[in-house]
Every structure is written in C-alpha cells, then in structure tokens.
Amino acid sequence: MTHRVVLPVFDGVQPLDVVGPHEVLRIATHFCRAAGRPGGYTVELVGERPGPVRSETGLALVAEGPLPAGPIGTLLVPGGGGAREQPVGGGIVPWVREIAPHAERIVSVCTGAFVLAAAGLLDGCPATTHWRWTGRLAAEHPAVDVQPDAIWVRHGRIWSSAGVTAGMDLALALVEEDLGADIAQAVARELVLPVRRAGGQSQYASPVWAPPAPRPSVREAQDLIHADPAADLRVPLLAGRVGMSERHFGREFTRLVGTPPGVYVERVRVEAARGMLEAGDLTVTAVAARCGFGSAETMRRAFLRRLGVAPDHYRRRFTTTSRAGGLTGR
Template sequence: MEGVTSRRVVFVVFDGFQPLDLTGPHEVFHSAGDDYVCEVVAPRAGPVRSVSGLLVHAGHGVADLGPAGIDTLVVVGGRGVDRARQDEALVSWVAAAATRARRVASVCSGVFLLAAAGLLDGRRVTTHWAREEQLAREHPEVRVDCEPIFVRDGPVWTSAGVTAGMDLALALVEDDLGRDVAHAVARRLVLFLRRPGGQSQFSVALWSRQPATDPVRAAVTAIHADPGARHDIAGLAAHAGLSPRHLQRRFTAELGVPPAAYVERVRVEAAQRALTEGDEPVEAIARRYGFTTAETLRRTFHRRLGIAPSDYRARFRSTAEAAHHVSPKGEPV
C-alpha cells in the first residue's frame, strides 16, 4: 500500500529444520497483508532440506545478507539445530542481526541457536517440552519455563514446538496491528483459537503418560467422562477396584502426576472449552466442572494460565467471534 512501510521478517533455516516452524508463522505474517514482507536466510543461499525432506529455497545466505534493516528475526527449530549451532558464521550472523532487529523470536528448538549466540543470558524462555532439560542443563544462564506455549521477555519471544509457532506469530501480529487484525488472520487460516502465551503447551493427552493398567485406565476414563464429578480418591478408587492408597501410588507412577492434579487439569481444559465455545456464565461453568464457585475457578485459572476466566473468554474466543471481520487484505473471511 502506498505510504506504508512493510515490516521485514527474516526467517533463519538450516538443514534439518522443522518445516512447520517456518511455514506456519510465515503464513500468519503473509495473511496479515502488506504490513509484512518475509524472507528466508540460511547458511548458504539455495535449497535447504527440512527434517521431513521438504526442500525450501533460501533466497539469501548469511554471507550475502547484511544484518541491518530487519524488523523481526525468527529462528526456526528442528533436529538440525544441534549442527547449526556449531556453525560459527551462522551463529555470528544471528547475534549481529538480533542485536539490530526490533525483536527476535524462536520457534521450538530454535532457542538453542539464540542461546549459542549469547542472546538469552538472564532471560526467561520456553521451548518444546522434550528439550527443556537439555536447554536448562546446557545453558544455566537462561531461565527455562516450558509450561507456556510462548514467552516474551523484552524484545525476545520464544515458543514451544510446531503449531505454537503460529500462536507466537499471531501474538506478534497483534502486538503490531491490534487484536482485530490478529483475529481476522486466525479466521483466514481456520485456526480454532488464538491461545494465550500463558496457556500450557500440554493438553491432557500430552502432558501425562498413558495408563499402563486397566484399573488406572478406568479411573482416567471416569475423569474424562464427567470432569465435574466429585472425583475424590475414594470415588476414583471405587472405579479402579483398588484401595485409595494403592490407586494413589499406581496412578502417580503410571501417569506422572497424582490424581488430584490430573483432575484439576482436566477440569481447567473443560472450562477453557466452555468459555470459548458458548455464553454460559462463569459461575455456571465453575459449578459444572467441579470448581464450586467462580472465585475458585478464577484462582485456578490465574495459577495455571496466568489469566482470569472472564479475560480468557474476552480475548480468546473461538473464531466464530471473528466472522464479522474482514481480512486485513480486504477480502471476505
């Protein structure tokens, strides 16, 4: 558009990168219209092979792309990051570009490249949960928190794996252009929900192990069948056919969390869905999903998600709310 200067977003890739770490955020910025121009840089210009074999053409190599003039630097992740962070030329270029850019972001294990460039000292960051311990062990100067799906610490934004990169990119768009544009982009890309950064990167299916035995499986099934039921240890033990003490021990050993913590997480996720999919009052949702009062639900949301239920509903409703918007490009959505 005439008179509008596009923000320059540069993605850093390398052999063995995760393709969705690139293509997901790239599409988010592209869908925001003329406000962004996206480029791809790699150790060398030309084809770069992803971990799944997909070839992507890097228009620039670090030797021919100066570090100046970049608005947002996005470093993707993937198995190849371990080799990439040993590439001194690439690491030096990332350090120089990040220093000059308005902000820098990483998706998934791309955070290891930022750490190698010395950009994360003293900062709070996140990454894919599977690499949390490695990042903390190798970089004790970094504060690692793998509960959120993305974290902002000053000009540095980091995210969890794969689809969390799209949540991060939507947050960057919202930071630049406002909530309505970010909602319109989410609608255009058929993203069900723009998740807040403080939301856990673990769904119930992912943050716990699967039950290994029928008694524990029976208890888990009962929890998911009716999250709002009482589900005290005596009731769950009756479902499992075990004594309360025996179930407590086996449940924690098999799933990695005690029954009470598991029940709370299931209830929180059920309440999140209810808040974003309908207009039921918060008090009613709290009662239906076992929180008893709206105040208990509010305290639990603040502790687990860093946001109040009412604010969660207002900010992160399903894309049905965005149906009345048009896309940033002026097209119907």
C-alpha cells in the same frame, strides 16, 4: 515503514515454523496495501548457502540468499530437529550471535529457542519453546528462565514462541505491535485463528506424570491417586493409608515425585476432568463431582490455575470431532 524480516532456513528445519509466520506476515502486508496504508513486511529466506534445504518432514525449502550482514529489522529463527542439534560453535549459531546486535528484534519459533540459547542471547531472559522440549532447554541452558506453559514470551526485543503453530500466534502479536490491532484482527479472521489464544501449552499437551517413586509407600500413594481421583485424597488420609506420618509423607512425596501430594492430586483430577469434558455429555457440575472436586467452582479454579481456561471454555474448544460436527470415519 516496511519491516524487513530475515528468516534463516537449514537442513532439519520444521517447515510450519517457516511457512506459518511467513503467511501471517504476507497477509498482513496484503491488508496494509489494500487499505492504502504504508507498512507491511518483506520476508527473506536465507541460508548458509543459497539453494534448497531439506526440512525435517522432507519438504524442500529454498534459501533465496546467503546469511546477510549489517543492520536488519527482525531476525526470525525457526525450530525443528536441525535447530535443536545446532552445535554451540557451528551451524548458524555464530552468525546469529554476530548479527544479533544489529537486529531491531530477535524472534524464535518453537525449538529455534535452542539456537538463540546456544548463541547466548537468552541468558537471564524468560523464554519458551515447544512443551516437549522445555525440560531439555532448561537442562542444557540453566541461565535461561524457561516458561514451560507460555504460548509466547516477550522480553525487550527478544521474543520466543511455543511449538509449531504457536509461531503464528507470535506473528500475530508482531503484526499487532507493528501495524495495529485492526490489521492483526483482519489477518486472524482470514486464517481462522484467535488473535490471542486462551490458556497455555498445558491445555494442548498431555501431562507427563512423574515416574513411579522408588520408595514403595510413596509409589502406593501415587497408585491410590490414579486409581480413583474422586476418592477422599486429603494428605492426612493418604499418609495414613501408606503408614507414614503426615509431615514425613508430605516431605518424602515432594522429594521423590517433584511436587507436593495435594498439587499432584489436583493435576490428576484435572486430567480426569479433561477426558470427560472432551468425550462426554456430562454437565460441568457432574464432571466436577465425578473427578473429586466437590463443586463446579472448585474445578473452575483448578482449571484456571492449571490450564488457563474455564471448564466450559475448554469443552467448547476441545470437544471430540464427532461431537463438534466435524468429519467422522464413517
């Protein structure tokens, strides 16, 4: 069976949200046909009106036809600035709401989740979007169970992916479900991609720390943590340093910063270790000691909790370009 994918494009679309999944599905179709197997995909770029649309990078994409009616296979909604600003009752949102009951599967890439949310399709569902916009999605659509660290999420027939290139991860997952693991593996090899990416969005996004707390004593504790992550930062000692009882300090820090002090310390230490692993040649054990973890095993558990990957795997994936044998500026 050939799977029909309908992909709406609009002014302000992110072009890679369109081209990335399109390429995954095109190559999957090629491998199916080369193997003499039935299946594959037809991908239709559609728009409010046929013709060119201007992406948010200035690249022109062409809607080959109007927004269709009737049953479709997969509705794949890309993101971009034009998706985030789609009004609830305007743009392609009414069409998405109308066509949704007639789609076998509904997919969003990156901030295409804002379109699905505006259409009411994500209420009560787990979903994700680009890490930079997860907070806004949760604030504007509180009925959505936003998963900020997921690369992609499936809930029944509704799928959503994280930012930009994560749309290719999601497309590979669609291929694996529709055409089998062997075709997905072949496509991944062709595109030099992992079939399943290790870890979540947090391994790619620089953490956004809480702003300095308005209370001076709590702000002082934050400064102490950032100034020397390797120091003894146990909660009783931090509380004593800023002249508060342990119980009151823990309560106030959590209220003003949004996370308990022990969790905050671990986040800062993980970020410090990330930088050392990316830029230097220290052993994992040495990095753990310099960042206050005490042991490599403690740091490994923290990395798995926060980033979904072990420190040695993180280093192999995110080592600096010059150390990894890539091009330098020389």
